[in-house]
Amino acid sequence: MRGFGWVLIAVGALLGACTQPAEPSGAMPEGGPPTGTMAVAGKWSGCANVWPDPLKAMGAEELDLPRLGDGFTPVAAVVCTTVVEKRPDGSEALMATERRAEDIAALLAALRLPDEPSGTEGACTLDLPTIPWVALVDADNRWGRPGVPGDACGSIRIEVRDAIAALRLTEVSRRFLRELMSSGAAASGCSPSWADMVWAETTMNPDRTWAPTLGSQFTDDDEIRLCVYAVPPGERGSAKPAGAFTSGKVLTAKQWAPIAAALRAAPKAGACSTPAERFALLSRTDDKQGEIYVELTGCQRIMTTPIDGQPFLGQADAALIALLKAAG
Numbered sequence: 001m002r003g004f005g006w007v008l009i010a011v012g013a014l015l016g017a018c019t020q021p022a023e024p025s026g027a028m029p030e031g032g033p034p035t036g037t038m039a040v041a042g043k044w045s046g047c048a049n050v051w052p053d054p055l056k057a058m059g060a061e062e063l064d065l066p067r068l069g070d071g072f073t074p075v076a077a078v079v080c081t082t083v084v085e086k087r088p089d090g091s092e093a094l095m096a097t098e099r100r101a102e103d104i105a106a107l108l109a110a111l112r113l114p115d116e117p118s119g120t121e122g123a124c125t126l127d128l129p130t131i132p133w134v135a136l137v138d139a140d141n142r143w144g145r146p147g148v149p150g151d152a153c154g155s156i157r158i159e160v161r162d163a164i165a166a167l168r169l170t171e172v173s174r175r176f177l178r179e180l181m182s183s184g185a186a187a188s189g190c191s192p193s194w195a196d197m198v199w200a201e202t203t204m205n206p207d208r209t210w211a212p213t214l215g216s217q218f219t220d221d222d223e224i225r226l227c228v229y230a231v232p233p234g235e236r237g238s239a240k241p242a243g244a245f246t247s248g249k250v251l252t253a254k255q256w257a258p259i260a261a262a263l264r265a266a267p268k269a270g271a272c273s274t275p276a277e278r279f280a281l282l283s284r285t286d287d288k289q290g291e292i293y294v295e296l297t298g299c300q301r302i303m304t305t306p307i308d309g310q311p312f313l314g315q316a317d318a319a320l321i322a323l324l325k326a327a328g
Contacts, residue, residue: 034147037069044135044143046173047080047098051133054082054096054177058130060156065147068111072144074136076102079169081132082177090186094177099169104136106166110159116152124153131156131164188248189285190227196241196279198293198303202313203239211310214264214302217289218282224251224259227281228296228328236275243279247328250285255327262323263292263302266314272299280324296321 044050068074078100085095101107137143149157185192201208218224229243251259259282276298283291290305294316302314 034064034066036066038066038072038136038144038146040072040138040142040144043141044078044137047078047096047133048173048175050135050143051080051096054080055094058132060128060130062131062134062146062148063150063154063156065145067149068108068136068144068146072136072142073138074104074108075139076100076137077104077107077164077167078135078137078143078172079132079164079167080135083174084180085174087183089183090181091179091183092181092186093179095174096177097174098172100172101167101169103168107160107163110157110163111146111148113149113157113159115150116157118152118154124155129155129158129161131161134164182245185245185248188227189225189250190245190248190281192245194227194229194243194245194281196229196231196243196276196293196295197291197305198279198295198299198301198313199237199275200240201303201311202301209310210268211304211312212268214266214292214304214312214314215306215309217292217304217306217309218260218284220253220257220260222256222289223285224256225249225283225285226251226324226328227283228278228324229281230278231276236277241275246278249328251327255323259320259323259327262317262320263314266302266316266320269299269301269313269315272301274298276300280328294320294324296324 041050078098080096080098083095083097085093087093131148133145135143135145148160151157179192181192225248227248228246230246231241231243235241235243276295278296280294280296281291282294288307290307293303293305295301300316300321302312302316302320304312
C-alpha cells in the first residue's frame, strides 16, 4: 500500500542465554588494518548460539576485526543471515538461517588481500556496502570471525563481497524470528501495519485548515477495502502511532453504501486529545484517491487524505462506528 503506511518493525528477539566468545579487539593503526590475528574460539555450536543479534541491520564492523592469520586453516565458511519465508497461505515470516560452504578458496584469497591505499581518483559514494555475518571453521570444528580488507574509500573490498556472494551454500538450519505478514492480512490485501494518521496529522499540524465537507473522494460504485488496526499501549500518543493489523476485507456494495452515506453526513470534528486504541482504514482496492481514516475509539474522528484537494477532519457518530465494526 502507498500513502501514509507505516511499517511497524519490532526490534528485539529473545534468543536465550548462550556461550559466545568475545569479539576480537584489534586496534586500528593510522592508515593500516587492525593489529593481531583473528581470535579462534572453541567448537562451532551453530548460528543460534553465537550470532549476537539477527534483527540488527548488517554493517561493516568486519573492517575493524583482526585478519585471518597463518596459524588457522579453515575448511568451511558458515554464513548466518536472515531470509523472508513466504508461505502458501500468503503469510510471510522473518527466519534466521545457517548456511555452510566448503569450497572457500576464493573467499580465503579475498580475505588475505591488503587494504587498498586510502584516497581515490574517483569520487567515493556515501553508501556502505555490507556482508552477512560470516565465520570460518577448521577441521577440528574450531571457529573464528575474520576481519576484511578495505578499499580506497574505506568500504569492504569488492573482492570479499563478490567471493561471499559466489559461495555455494547449503542450508543447515533455519528458525523463526517474527511474523512479517499474517495470512489474514495477505488475504485481505491489508498492510500488516499502518500508522494512525488522524492522530499524527492533528498533533503535528494542529493549526491546519481542513476542508468544510468530506466531498466525493469515493463513490458508491468504488470497490473499497476495510482494514482495522490496533494501536499498542506503548504507541498511543506518540508522534506517529503504529497500529498492527487485526482484521480486514473488501466490502460488498451492500456494506459500503451505508458507510459511505454516514461518512458524507459527518460534521466537522471538535477539539479532542484522546488517543485511539483502534482505527479503520478505508481505501479503494486499486489504491487510488487516497485513504479515509476513522478512529474506532478515543476521539472517533474521520480524516480523509485525498490525492487532490484539501483533507477533511470530521466527527464519526455511533452509527458509523457500529457499521465499521460489523463490517470488519
